[in-house]
Amino acid sequence: MAAGRDKSKMYASDGRPRELKVDLVAVVAAVTDNDPRALTISQGSALPAGPFEMGHRSLQAGLRDWVEQQTGQALGYIEQLYTFADRDRIPEEQARRAISISYLGLTRDEWSEGGPPRDWQSWYDYFPWEDHRAGAPSIIADAILPPLRAWTEQQGGKAREERRQRIAIGFGIDGRPWNEELVLQRYELLYEAALVEEALRDGGGARAPHIPGRPMIADHRRILATGIARLRTKIKYRPVVFELMPPVFTLLQLQRAVEALAGRLVHKQNFRRLIEQQELVEETGETMSETGGRPAKLFRFRPAVLMERSAAGTKLSVSRS
Amino acid sequence: MAAGRDKSKMYASDGRPRELKVDLVAVVAAVTDNDPRALTISQGSALPAGPFEMGHRSLQAGLRDWVEQQTGQALGYIEQLYTFADRDRIPEEQARRAISISYLGLTRDEWSEGGPPRDWQSWYDYFPWEDHRAGAPSIIADAILPPLRAWTEQQGGKAREERRQRIAIGFGIDGRPWNEELVLQRYELLYEAALVEEALRDGGGARAPHIPGRPMIADHRRILATGIARLRTKIKYRPVVFELMPPVFTLLQLQRAVEALAGRLVHKQNFRRLIEQQELVEETGETMSETGGRPAKLFRFRPAVLMERSAAGTKLSVSRS
DNA sequence: ACGGCTTATACTCATTCGAAGCATAAGGAG
């Protein structure tokens, strides 16, 4: 009910009205050396971001401005992710309230010509539990599940059962399959259980020891998780990987990029079948023999399909090996 | 580049800094009498909406407050839709800039007890071209495609081809199938072609005659289109229809609700198989014989699946008849 | 030159899933 709002919070202790600030935050992704990366600032502790200002022509334009200004990286494809408000726990003295409108951008990790080098950081430095390309990381069983289970025990009855269920689904235990798309759910779980630094920072009260994984300022790690989740979902039904690829590539390189993003391996033969039957690529005629085996044909993306089939998909069929 | 921003726009002509306003806008959906409806205010000319204020505990909480205050309707399930900024064409004198954070809410169309009656309006009053349950509406061929084609002709070369393609995909012509999810793309097309009232209002300059379909204030009709599109997509992979159903229902009622939302018919037998094999419902033991044929079994939703399979889906398999 | 290693690419097979249609059951109306 409207009665729930508390007018007193609209003013800071000095009597000035609190500001409502709108920030634009970018998750910019690229793949280099088979590692998915995010563009960061401040030595990897924050995502490119800045306030939305009156002069910006649009949200997207404002975002592009900030990213380019802070990192020198021009953006191609971008899409909106989510709009976050501050978490509940704002210190009383803090006389402003921030809204973060987040975007996902895809780009190639090109060299900056002049200007400072760009600060690309591997996703998995922030989310070491998300890379399952070499099987489930040991830190899940060693460092994550034990404290999560302890957290479960703090509750009784239905609430406990619900936590168990969320953990089982999120981390793929009790015979459930690992679902690489649940990046955000996993992070939120760890946040709620106060296993990530951000939770202690926000919530106060020392708690369980942290688990591995680099924190970020404010809720930037949460936003990054949202971006990764979105990309992992989208890659399955839209040919967005190509935004991250060089103009010419082999099918194995393409597959490695998809695997890097998804954090899991795909069945090679089926992957190729899918790509080719959807006519997403065409041969350049050239081949490449860098990897020691039979030379691979080089391909390029067929931009025609972008228009042709607005519903094309680069699905990945997961395998074990 | 940052240089693109124009600081002069940050101040109105009277020298005061322009305000940045954040609005919460709700698309609240229900199904009554086999018609999908949206909750509106002002005789159907606007969606429930209000500013996000400091006192709101969260975006969601603020939205619930406004909807309940303006319509008396309490909300259950809600999810964020999209965040819009004003369209480019703001009159120079207008000393504020608005951001709209939109949400989709699902509810049953229950009777308001006390308080004013709620203002539910059929989706298809706003988007008459979206209801294909009785085949493609004639207004598409009669009132929409001719001016759209004329609009196409205004351009030459590649741009013209691109418009053609967008129209073909959006409206399912040239042998393409109708895709009910492209609600927003269709509306944007009509907006760009200045065939909806909102475009004239925003853009100035009288143009082609309007096509049928009620307008709304600001960009509320665009937001409604976004909500419909989201719901039509989501219904296929998540059991969200049940939020819109009474506690007990027959399978045909369920099917009719899905059809109302999707704006197209589904294959009855396959629909039932899908619902039952996914164990989304259970029999109540009762039957209902209101429709003149064999009495139908009554079912209720099994909330257990919400937890069990976080990836369950109520897919709809489309048919022609 | 040749066997062995590596990667690329072609084909096969089984299972599931999706779309569509046929058949039967069980009420009410005339």
Place this chain on the structure above:
DNA sequence: CTCCTTATGCTTCGAATGAGTATAAGCCGT
């Protein structure tokens, strides 16, 4: 008691999916 209507059960067919086997084409060291 027959016809109409709706409910519900079952088959069929083909496409898509997941997984495995087989073959090709380079390089490398001996």
